[in-house]
Amino acid sequence: MFNRILISFAFFIISCSVSAQVSIQFIPEVYGRSMDGLMSARLLNTGGKQNVRLSISVTENKAGKILNIITQPFTIIPGNNQVSGMAVRSASIQMGNNSLAQFIQKNGYFPQGYYEYSYKVISAIAIDEIIVDQLFEQEVTPPAPLNLIEPFNEDKICNKMPVLSWQPSIPVIAGTMYELLMTEIKDRQSPVEALNYNLPIVKQKGIPNPILVYPASSKELTEGKKYAWQVTAYKDQTIINRSEVWEFTFSCKEEKEVVEDDNGYRDIDDLFRGNFYVAQGLVKFSVTNSYHEQPLKYTIICLSDPQQKIRRLPKVKLTKGRNKISIDLSNNFSFKDGYSYLLELKLQDGSSKKLRFLFKDVQ
Template sequence: MCLFFYANFAWGQATIVFVPEVQGTTLNGLFRAAIYNPTGIKSVRMNIVVSETRAGRIATIQTVPFQIGPGSNVIPSGVARSASIAIAQNTTANFIRRNQYFPQGDYEYAFNIISASSSEEVIVDQTFNHEVTPPAPLDLIEPYDQDEICEKRPLLTWQPSLPAVDGQLYQLLLVEIKDKQNAVEALNYNLPVVNQKGIPANLLVYPPNAKELVAGKKYAWQVSAYKDQTIINRSDVWSFEVNCPDTMANAPDSDLGYRDIEDLAKGNFYVANGILRFSLINSNQEQQLRYSIICISNKALLPRRLKKIQLTKGVNKIKLDFTGNAAFKDGEHYVMRVTLPDGTTRSIRFTYKAIQ
């Protein structure tokens, strides 16, 4: 959770609005602090001192004079570029000098804004404290790297970015990989098929206004976590290929229409045209199949009254007819979790298509 820290001040004084979790991880981020000025135009200078508990003083920043008006003020980009930045000589400061971001540690950020005409006139004197912790890797989930999928409008999922930052959003970029390109090159140079910003959760249902993916082509994708204009975390670049001629939607109603559950569990979204068919092997005694289904694209849809399936010993071909069940809507995405007779679980992802 982001905390906005305010020093004790009298009513009517100027204040600094600063989010250490987002803006306190790089030197450039410090210049994204805002200055709230309740009164008229002032000509000011700003000093920032950054310290770390074990290393001591890390950096001292001094700006040239600039003006702030009534209300919220951003620090002008020209002022940030011309600021004097003195970085100390210690291990932590040397790391920041090389890598341009703050390593793990307990930091103090002291903002001091004074009148441009008199250093005795202090307009703002505020201190913020924050523990910088390295973010957990932002891992993609599905489509898996170098996977082959069937769905031309897949659901794209990834792990949430941790630690969570209040107001954090995601951006997903998906591009086609051309001949003789690797995934990273494609992402850097090719026009996006999907460039979706403002994603609040760690999944994206394929945008309806984006062109569907093309069978036989390869694609690269990456997810970034950000707040305002600041990138907080970024995933690796993964690739996948659309290549699955034998989907459940095209399978005839015969033994060939029952896909092995192990095969289904490795795939992306299959198309269930009113009916989902799969097979599994039961090496134990006869028992009832344990399974559940959730709709991941519309949480208001709650599949209930699911058919009871009795497993016999050996190969079981299972047919689940969803027609007539109001919880299954055309075009919605579902996950069925099946507990196999040996106690292991498998997840089957499918898109439901209503029979016309």
């Protein structure tokens, strides 16, 4: 009896030792969004060479079973292993019997939901022998748009080394890097065509923060030329998000500044299309309200420093008809002299109006 217990205990110790020698590395925030991404898991083997299979099961909190994948046998060696290409191509895939599983099978990606990913490394010799079993969980949400900030779309700039900035990719994923691509726009080209077909003048990868000073090693910007640019967020080799394509013109020709005084209020649409609005303590414009009296709904963000928080904006009322609006920012410490800002109004009919301005302290 004692010998049986001793043998059973020894077998248990050996089994635990084998399991401890293999672990699964999988990042659901990045790779748990598509069927192809599931095979990006890596197997860390601290033991000897082994022949194994990989079993992957995915379930969704409400829909239930989504899929089950079992690979053909492949070999893992000491160190960090990826699933072999042959094992991936010959893997057996069984889809669940529900509408979500059918959608994923057709489209290849996981829509919004709460998913569990069960990974098992199984011995290729004894299929009932589970070497390691790990469970990962992730709520898949649609990524927020990756918005460019500055230079503003269709802007004119006079800086041979401009600072290019964009909003961080959301949701935030540790280890996210950015790639910025910029190219010159030729005659009769759209910005998207230019980016797809022309040689880039900037192709910078591995950018850790949502900001880049124009590289000194890149070709100088040319007077009167238009340029297209786009930013891509990625982790490892997987694209997480991608911005729209924006354009700007490099022009150092002197332009008239628009500085409003007490004698007039220009329509906000005219100011937005204008060259350069300078707010000397006050942001002044006119806007038409076709509805009843209501509070003015507006936000202001800092283009020069996207991390800057704008607090305590003055409350403004809109009356029915044409309104002359004057927003006093002179005593608000959120605003810095020489910084660029973007004001956006939300109107009752669902439309929005925007005004980009340069803030100047009142001396």
